[in-house]
Amino acid sequence: MAKKIMTVDDSSSVRQMVGLTLKGAGYEVVEGVDGQDALTKLKASPVDMVVTDLNMPNMDGITLIKELRKLPQYKFTPIVMLTTESQGSRKLEGKQAGATGWIVKPFKPPQLLGVIKKVLG
Amino acid sequence: MAIEIDTSAFTEEAYELLSELEDSLLELEENPTDQDLIGRVFRAMHTIKGSGAMxxxxxxxxxxxxxxxxFDLARNGTIPVTKVLIDLTLAARDHIRALLDAAAGGDEADKVEAQRIIDGLRALDPSNSDQPAAAKAAPAAKKGAKAKDEDGPQLFRIRxxxxxxxxxxxxxxxxxxGEVTDLGETRVVTHHEALPELEALDPEQCHVSWExxxxxxxxxxxxxxxxxxxxxxxxxxxxxxDQEEELTTSPQKLGDILVQRGDIAPGILEDALKPIGDRLIASGAVSQSKVKAALEEQKAVKQKRDQKKKQESATSIRVPSDKLDNLVDLVGELVTVQARLNQISSTRDNHDLQVIAEEVERLTGELRDNTMSIRMLAIGSTFNKFKRLVRDLSKDLGKEIEMTTEGADTELDKNVIDQLNDPLVHIIRNSIDHGVEGPEERVANGKPAQGKIHLAAIHSGASVLIRVDDDGAGLNADMLRQKAVEKGTVPPDVELTDKEAYQLIFGAGFSMAKAITNVSGRGVGMDVVRRSIDNLRGTIDVSSTLGKGTSITLKLPLTLAIIEGLLIKVGDELYVLPLAAVEECVELSAGDVANAHGRHVINVRDEIVPYIRLRDRFEVEGTRPEIEQIVISEVNEKRVGFVVDDVIGQHQTVIKSLGSNFEHSEEFSGATILGDGTVALIIDLGKMVRFVESEEEESPE
Known part of the structure; x- marks a missing residue:
């Protein structure tokens, strides 16, 4: 059965780009438009992995990661964050919140798939 | 969500890396097996690539x-570092620069050139691999695409x-x-010593580790x-x-491994390691104090190295150069104000004020010197650029030229260094093209086939001398004279000394090249050199021996912002002459003038020196003083006198530009503000002399 990945971003173009790449690689994709929306959807229906942006309205990515890690069903789920900085506090902050890894924007589809392969197998 | 990234951090870093890259490549050309250098080149490119993508x-x-x-192939030894590889990598470095310039709004980079470089580089790869650009982040795609390592695969230990x-x-x-095993042949040892009993096991925690x-x-x-x-x-x-240093590493590492693998208990290792010094002492091989001394030495060296590292990281900060320019402007203002303060305090009979004025003078002087020294940069980086120029040009012209440098750590004001680049390029090009002969000609003349160009920077008082020597054919003074007469720049009956003849090469449109090459010979160039050096208030000296070589020396002021000046008076106005050019001041009496029979010359210790009367030049009305002063100066290697009414004295001159209205002034290079607030113009001696000479040529009566 195809693994299910949620992509969370307030930018529809980023969601589309991530979605197309993942679908092309055979994953099932669901979308969240911000942290709050994603959290609601993720509670209702489990996924195998989450790819989330950090800066979003309503609920940011760091909070989303923290909220998800509190839920037993998401305690060990791979969560990858999208960052614009290659280094620095955001990455560390995300890691401390419980993110599995990160992808630095801008990225190309093969990079995204490389990271997903790394954390999802 | 818009992705906004400040790219200036990247471009700044990239430009710096590129210049480092160039230096490393040129050095590598000389030491093609230096692994350190290869590593440096590789890292510079790796960083540019990595941050470029981000x-x-x-x-x-x-x-x-x-x-x-x-270049990775060169790094792991698959291909040797050859001239071709360096050529291509240098070209690639230039192309990366062009790409960055293009991104900053410059001209578009040449795509054909890019393809040429890439094709050339790929041809060097024995397996002719064709890796996709994005393979870096996807190790699986990378696998197998890489060339076979001639040294065979490497063994890694991953803990x-x-x-x-x-x-x-x-x-x-x-x-x-799993990913690691994808990379090659693996043997995995699992360390499960830390695994607790089943009752105590927390399945949500990881208790094992791997080697x-x-x-x-x-x-x-x-x-x-x-x-x-x-x-x-x-x-x-x-x-x-399997790297050599790993095999010769200290035994503690081996012990650590054994302990970790559980082969020996930590206690046994400690026992085995601890008595090493004692055992040596016990066996009589060495005394206790010697062991202690050796340990101390090791400690001291390590401490020193750590300190040095710390210092290196803390000794410099980066500051945008316009901030420094601002600071220099402010210090200039302060020097001017301080001069006013001095003047006022000297007219008041107030001891307290005078003490303060003196203190301010001292501090201002220190502040000025410090500020100027901040803007001083070593000329070495400019010299390095020329290494590349010499290398490329001599290759194009089929000549063998070795360039050596001296005094790369000589410091000059940043603005001087910036403006020095173009004139030096012209001079060096000229030396390569016209100076140094081709290898056959050199051998025929009994010289080594490889020519030499020597670039030297030397401190000399408040000036810096930059000398470009070549061991080429030298300048032919007779030919220069003949050419000048043919061109009509010099009348046939004028006799020029060799030195004067050499100066002809700086005339506009003067070219000695028999054929126009793409390097030089179009007659532009050396007059540009003269103009640039004039703008820097520098002078040019040429000496040459036919058949032996030519030496061009540029004398440049250390700084452009503040100079030592000689304050003089003509009529009611004050002017400043650059003190660096002044040799002496002598009196000009009415009798001297009468003796010269209307010619503007004076006999100074048996030497006839022509003079220019500033009163006449500036059309000052009124009568001349009974005894005038002549300031004898050296201008373009000739002694010229400037007749003034009075010499006031030395003056710290903060140079202010004249603004665009007076930009083309033939006689003044700037202005300065005196202590009492009046403005004094700074006379450009070289320009004035040339201007007078050209006027006389037009009306030779």
Whole structure:
């Protein structure tokens, strides 16, 4: 059965780009438009992995990661964050919140798939 | 969400890396087997590629990736560092620069050139691999595409000890181990000593760690890439085991391994290690104090090295150069105000005020010197650029030329260095094209086939001398005279000394080249040199021996912002002459003038010196003083007198530009504000002399 990945971003173009790449690689994709929306959807229906942006309205990515890690069903789920900085506090902050890894924007589809392969197998 | 990235951080870093890259490549050309240098070149490209991709400079990243791929082969020894490789990498470096310039709004980079470089580089790869540009982030795609390592695969030891909480981050260590095994042949040892009894086991925690022995043709980078996400909260230690230094490493490392593998207990290791010094003493091989001394020495060296590292990281900060320019302007204002303060305090009979004025004078002087020294840069980086120029040009012209430099650490004002680049380029080009002969001609003349160009910077008082020597054909003074007469720049009956003849090469449109090459010979160039050096208030001296070589010396002021001046008076106005050019001041009496029979010359200790009367030049009305003063100066290697009414004295001159209205002034290079607020014009002696000479030529009565 195809693994299910949620992509969370307030930018529809980023969601589309991530979605197309993942679908092309055979994953099932669901979308969240911000942290709050994603959290609601993720509670209702489990996924195998989450790819989330950090800066979003309503609920940011760091909070989303923290909220998800509190839920037993998401305690060990791979969560990858999208960052614009290659280094620095955001990455560390995300890691401390419980993110599995990160992808630095801008990225190309093969990079995204490389990271997903790394954390999802 | 808009992705806004400040790219200036990247471009600044990239430009710096590129200049480092050039230096390293040129050095590498001389020491093609230096692994350190190869590593430096590789790292510079790796960084440019990596940050280029992150900052959205895709073209830069992709292009650099291609170059890096080939250079990686040189790094791991698959291909040798050859001249061809260096040529191509240098060209690639230029192309990356062009790409960056293009991104900053410059001209578009040449795509054909890019393809030429990449094709050339790919041709160097024995397996002719064709890696996709994005392969870096996807190790699986990279595998197999890489060229076979001639030295055979390398053995790595990877110690991977996950943090107990690793699962809580969604990381699955088994996937990482799987990725490692994908890289090559592996032997994995699992350390499960820490695994608790079943009753005490927390299944949500990771209790095991691994040691992997990987034999792979991939580099360390590929392994590091696997652990990139866990690097911070896991212990990951990657070592190449079959490198020579690893085999000769200290025995403690071996002990550590044994302890970790459980072969010996830590206590046994400690016992085995501890008495080493004692055992040596016991066996009589060495005395206790000697062992102690050796240990102290080791400690001291280490401490010193650490200190040095610390210092290196703390000794410099970067400041945008316009901030410094601002600071210099402010110091200039302060010097002017201080002069006013001095003047006022000297007219008041107030001791307290005078003390303060003196203190301010001292502090201002120190502040001025400090500020100026901040803007001083070593000329070395400029010299390095010329290494490249000499190398490329001599290759184009089929000449063999070695360039040597001297005094690269000589410091000059940043603005002087910036403006010195173009004139030096012209001079060196000229030396390569007209000076140094081709190898056959040189051998026929009994010289070594390889020519020499020597670039030297020497401190000389408040000036710096930059000398360009070549051991080429030298200048032919007779031919220069003949050419000048043919061109009509010099009348046939004028006799020029050799020195004067040499100066002819700086005339506009003067060319000695028999044929126009693409390097020089169009008659532009050396007059540009003269103009640039004039603007820098410098002078040019040429000496040459026919058949032996030519030496061109530029004398430049240390700084452009503040000069020592000689304050003089003509009529009611004050002017400043640059003190550096002044040789002496003598009196000009009415009798001297009468003796010269209307010619503007004076006899100074048996030497006839022509003079220019500033009163006449500036059309000052009124009568001349009974005794005038002549300031004898050296201008373009000739002594010329300037007749003034009175010499006031030395003056710290803060130079203010005249603004665009007076930009083309033939006689003044700037102005300065005196202590009482009046403005004094600064006379450009060289320009004035040339201007007077050209006027006289037009009306030779």
């Amino acid at each position: 900052f959205g400079f895709d073209e830069v990243a992709e292009f650099t990736h291609e170059v890096e791929t080939i 991977f000890k996950p943090h107990p909480e690793i699962f809580a981050n969604g990381t699955n260590p088994l996937l990482l181990l 992997i022995f990987l034999t792979t043709e991939e580099g360390e980078n590929a392994i590091e890439d696997i652990f990139i996400f866990v690097g911070e909260d896991c212990e990951v230690n990657i070592r190449a085991l």
